[in-house]
Amino acid sequence: EVQLVESGGGLVHPGGSLRLSCAASGFTFGGYAMNWVRQAPGKGLEWISYISSSDGTMYHADSVKGRFTISRDNANNLLFLQMDSLRDEDTALYYCATQGFDFWGQGTLVTVSS
Amino acid sequence: EIVLTQSPATLSLSPGERATLSCRASQSVSSYLAWYQQKPGQAPRLLIHDASNRATGTPARFSGSGSGTDFTLTISSLEPEDFAIYYCQQRSNWPLTFGPGTKVDIK
Numbered sequence: 001e002v003q004l005v006e007s008g009g010g011l012v013h014p015g016g017s018l019r020l021s022c023a024a025s026g027f028t029f030g031g032y033a034m035n036w037v038r039q040a041p042g043k044g045l046e047w048i049s050y051i052s053s054s055d056g057t058m059y060h061a062d063s064v065k066g067r068f069t070i071s072r073d074n075a076n077n078l079l080f081l082q083m084d085s086l087r088d089e090d091t092a093l094y095y096c097a098t099q100g101f102d103f104w105g106q107g108t109l110v111t112v113s114s
Numbered sequence: 115e116i117v118l119t120q121s122p123a124t125l126s127l128s129p130g131e132r133a134t135l136s137c138r139a140s141q142s143v144s145s146y147l148a149w150y151q152q153k154p155g156q157a158p159r160l161l162i163h164d165a166s167n168r169a170t171g172t173p174a175r176f177s178g179s180g181s182g183t184d185f186t187l188t189i190s191s192l193e194p195e196d197f198a199i200y201y202c203q204q205r206s207n208w209p210l211t212f213g214p215g216t217k218v219d220i221k
Contacts, residue, residue, distance in 0.1 A: 035210075037158075045150075045158060045201055047210040061209045062115070095157055101148065101203070102169055104157035 002026040002103045004096050009108030016086050020108055022079035022096030030054060030074035033099040036081050038092035039107075046092075049081060053099075064090075086112045116140055116204050118213035126221040133189040135216045137202035142182045146206035149178055149187045152215075153198045161200075162187065192218070 008020040022034070036049040049070035050059045058070055069082040079096050093107040117140040127133055137147065149162040160169045162178035165185060175190045189196055197220050202213040 044215050045152075045203075045212040047203075047212065050208075050210070059208045100160070100163060101150070101158075102160045102163075104159075106157055 004105035006105045006108035009110045011111045017084045020081040024077045029077040034079045035097045037095045040092040088112050116211050120213040120216045124217045128221045129192050135187040137185040137213050139183045143204040143206035145181050147185050148203045150201045151198045
């Protein structure tokens with residue numbers, strides 16, 4: 001059974017940093033690209049980051065470019081999102097999702113507030 | 115960036131009725147369009163990929179059609195569990211984008 005479990009969310013002040021993790025199991029993690037998608041409270045879905053399975057290709061949404069960095073550890077089946085220079089508008093539930101968005105975690109909540 | 119517009123914003127229907135949801139792209143996305151269902155407190159669920167292909171486990175009452183800029187998700191006969199928010203997503207160009215969603219609620 002495919003499982004994605006996000007962690008690392010919490011309350012952070014504007015300008016602060018957080019590192020989100022997504023632990024994957026039940027599939028060959030290293031063979032699949034991965035994504036991060038976020039959802040602000042009561043709002044729609046926003047794709048924010050993509051990383052390829054092994055060659056390091058990454059894409060980020062303009063809203064997070066230069067502040068967020070996606071990475072992965074294929075040996076330990078982990079996906080990461082390093083979030084720096086956080087803003088109020090980054091407050092959201094952050095989901096990791098597989099390459100085709102066919103599997104999603106349950107999300108980890110990031111709250112940016114002073 | 116490709117902008118997706120969904121209509122209507124809200125669709126009020128009764129169980130057993132047919133639901134027709136629209137998604138329009140600001141430029142062609144070929145057939146690289148997906149549909150998702152999201153219920154309160156849950157992660158989104160992939161229903162349709164590549165415009166018309168049902169994802170594993172998607173019931174046959176869900177169907178997708180369209181190409182280019184105009185797409186439709188049809189639910190042939192609404193079941194009680196189908197009342198939810200539906201999002202379209204284009205996978206043609208970076209950045210990937212989602213539509214604002216259509217809420218299907220009980221009339």
